[in-house]
Every structure is written in C-alpha cells, then in structure tokens.
Amino acid sequence: MDKFFDFDKTLEVMQYGFVRDALIAAAILGLLAGVLGPLIVSRNMAFSVHGTSELAVTGGAAALLLGVSVGLGALAGSVVAAIVLGLLSRRSSETDSVIGVVLAFGLGLGVLFLWMYPGRASNKFGLLVGQIVSVDFASILLLSICAVVVLAVLAVIYRPLMFASVDPDVARARGVPTGMLSPVFAVLVGVATALGVQTVGALLVLSLMVTPAAAACRITANPLRATILSVVFAEVSVLGGIILSLAPGVPVSAFVCTISFLIYGFARVSTRKRVLAH
Template sequence: MGEFFDWGLTAQLLGYGFVQQMLVAGAVLGAVAGLLGPLVVTRKMAFAVHGTSELAFTGGAAALLVGVGVGYGALAGSVVAALLLGLLSRRDSDRDSVIGAILAFGLGLGVLFLYLYKGRSANKFGLLTGQIVSVGSTDLWLLIGASVVVLGVLAAIYRPLHFASVDAAVATARGVPVRTLSVVFAVLVGIATALSVQIVGALLVLSLMITPAAAAARVTASPVRATLLAVLFAELAVVGGILLSLAPGVPVSAFVTAISFLTYLLCRGFGTPQTRTV
C-alpha cells in the first residue's frame, strides 16, 4: 500500500503546473456541484443528471471527431439535453420517459462518434471515466468562466427556485414562474454536468452532482447547512480523489466515486432519524 500511495512522488508532482491546474479545476467544480446538488436532490432530478451526462458525452465525442475542444462539445451537448428535458417534460409524469428516450439516443449517437474517431483510444476512454490530466489552461478558463455564469444565475434565482422546488403548486399560485425556472435550472445543471465530464467522465457524474448532496441530506434538514455540507463533501471527493490518484496513476474517477460513496455511507450511519429521507 505504501508503494501504491507514494507520498514523496505525490509531493513532487504537486510542483508541476498541470497538476496545479487539475486541483484548481477540481476545486471549482466541487463548489459548483455542491451548490447545485441539494436542489437537484430536492427536485428529484438524479435521473435527469444522468441523462444530461450522456448528451455531454455525445457532444464531447462529436468534438473529438471534428477536432475541437472536448470541453466545448460536452458543454454544447449538455445544454441541448437540458433544453430538451426542460421543454419536453411538461408534466412530472412525463419526465422519466423523456429522459430515457434522450439518454438512449444520446448514448447511441456518442458510441457512433467514438467508432468513427480514429485518434488515441485514451481520449475515448477518458470521455467515459474522466481524464482530468487533459484539462489545459484553455479548458480551465472555460471551466472557471462557465462556473461563474452558473453561480451568478443561481444566486439571482435561488429564492424563487427553492420555493418552487419545495412546493411547486403553492409557488405557482403565488405567481412564481415555475416552468421558466425549471428550464433555467435544467440548463445550469447541464452546464455543471458538462464540466464534470472531463474529471469523472460521463458514466460517473452522479458521484459529484448527487452523492455529496444526498449525504448532506442525511445529517441535516436545514437547506443552508445541507448546501454547505454538500460543497464540503464534493470538495473532499474531487480534491482528495485527485491527490490520491497522482502517484499510482489511476483514473481520478475511481477515487472520487469511492470517497463520495464512503461519505454517503458515513452520513447514512450517523444521520438522525428526522433527516433520514434520502
């Protein structure tokens, strides 16, 4: 185990610029995922996040095929997916079937794009499981810029959005534009999902977007404390996952998902009966 986790090598790698970029990208993404996660859990959108990640994968695969940045392709694919989910799911009863249809279509199209792509196989694998080492300075600025936009819009709509998330019927009666907020929030989640793909991959996005928030919901019923804990848990998972993955050279997603799930199990075990609802 000591050879697997070579802390001397880890300390040495921390001196490289690309590793520092990885940590900054991970920290920014952890903050975004932690802030959005509790609302995603409250609105029961876990399956929607998974569906959106498949379209982010499709967009990233298309970007590989045409030779543009994977981050831009993933972002475009996830926004398209979010808009489709928001516009087609006019009733809650339609949501799962719409997500299933979009997910299957996106995954099939993404597999076709990867088949047609003749470049390095590592790039294909990275879309599914994450490849944060490929996050360059351009991708980092894209991630930071997109995150600032997401957090700015979230801050502007948070109060009515939280009201609509807790009780949509009463919010509608009070004149809150529930439908519009749902579409806007779906787009925010889509952008965050696209940002997550390069770190944890399309298959494991839930480990950042859902698991930290679900863990936080096990230990507190307060929306504010749940959000703060979700951010803390997401940061622990992504930054801790990056640090643990450096020396052994194992994909970051393996450690991110392990830390997230362990955190969830601990919170589930120590949560109070009043908060054990997730």
C-alpha cells in the first residue's frame, strides 16, 4: 500500500507548479464534464463521446507531427469529428454504424501519425492515458476560454435541448429546432472531450465524461440535482485521481476511472437497496 500512496511524498509533489496547474485544469474539466454529462447520458451519446475522443487523438497526433500545439490539434480533431458525425448520422438508426466507420478511419490515421512522429514515446503514450506534466499556463488558458464558450452556448440552448432530449417527438412537434440542436451539442461535447484527452487520455475519457453523470442519473431523475451530483462526482474523480497518482507516478487515468467506477457502483447498489426497501 505504501508503494501506491505515500502521503508525505504526495504533499511534497503538490508544491510543484505543474501539479497546481494540473489541478486547476482538472477542476475546470470536471465542471465541464459534470454539466454536459447528464445530457450525454439522456441522449445516449456515450459511444459518440468515445468516437470523438479517438478523433481527438488523431488531431493531437497530427499536431505532434507538425510541431504545433497538441491541445489545439486535439481540439480541431474532435470538432471535425463532431461535425462529421452530426452531418452523417441524421437518423438515429444509423448513428452507431456511422460512429464506428468514422472511428475506425480516424484511429487508423492516428496510428499512422504516431508511427511517423520521431519524438519521445512518452508524448505518444500521453495522448492515450493522459499526461499532467504537459499542462501549462497556455493549456489552462485554452481550457478556460473553451469552458466559458461551451457553458455560455449551453446556457442559451439548455431548455430546448433538455426538452428535445426527454421527448424529441413532442419537441419537434412544438417547433423546437432539434435538427440544429443535435450538431451544436455534439460540437460542445467534442470540445470538452478534446480538453479531457490531455488530462485523462483518450482511452479513458469516458470515465470522466459519462461515468459520473451515469451515477448521478441513477440517484435522481431531477435534471438540476443530477447536474449538481454529476459535477461533484466528476470533480472528486479527476482531482482525487490526480492526487492519488502523484506519489507512485502512475498514469492519472488509472485512478480517475477507478474512482468514477466506484462512485457508479455505489450509486447502483444504493438505488437498488432503496427500490427493494419499497
């Protein structure tokens, strides 16, 4: 146990500037993931998040190859993926197949770009499992700007988007522009997913974007309460994951996904007990 968590060493490492930067970035990311998560769950977009995260890797790998900002590359890749998925999957019946096709193509390109990149292997590995040492002031600035934009747009479209998520047929009949809301929300999710790749990595970004919200939605059906719980669960997962990973030097994503899974497991067990009690 001491090998995996040394309290004194953790406190010592937390004095470094890059760790404080990572915690700030993680807190912003947890807020974004927590707010978007319940809508992702209610709209059954978990697979879409996974596909978008893989395309963020493709964009990040292309950025590594070109020698430009990995964060901007991942952001560009995920936004392009969100737009493509939104345009190609107009009908819900073909959404999964379209995501699978785009995901496979993008992942193939990403593998090619990573193979062509002559730099350090740790940079390639960081795209998959996260790399908190890569978080700097520029990353926090980009994250902050994107978070403000995403939350501002979401505030404008939240009510009609929630209506369309709960009952799309009635919303369409009432004149809600569901055809426009879906791709806009997909882009918002793509931006948040790309920002998560740099912290927790593409392979486990679902643990932050979906799992906390899934746990919150198990506990309550109230949208406001679910959003608040989702933010709390996301913050605990990502901040707790970073702090626990400091001493052993284990990739952050290993702890983030474990904490979020435990929260989800607890939510399922507690709600099941409540149902059986009634």
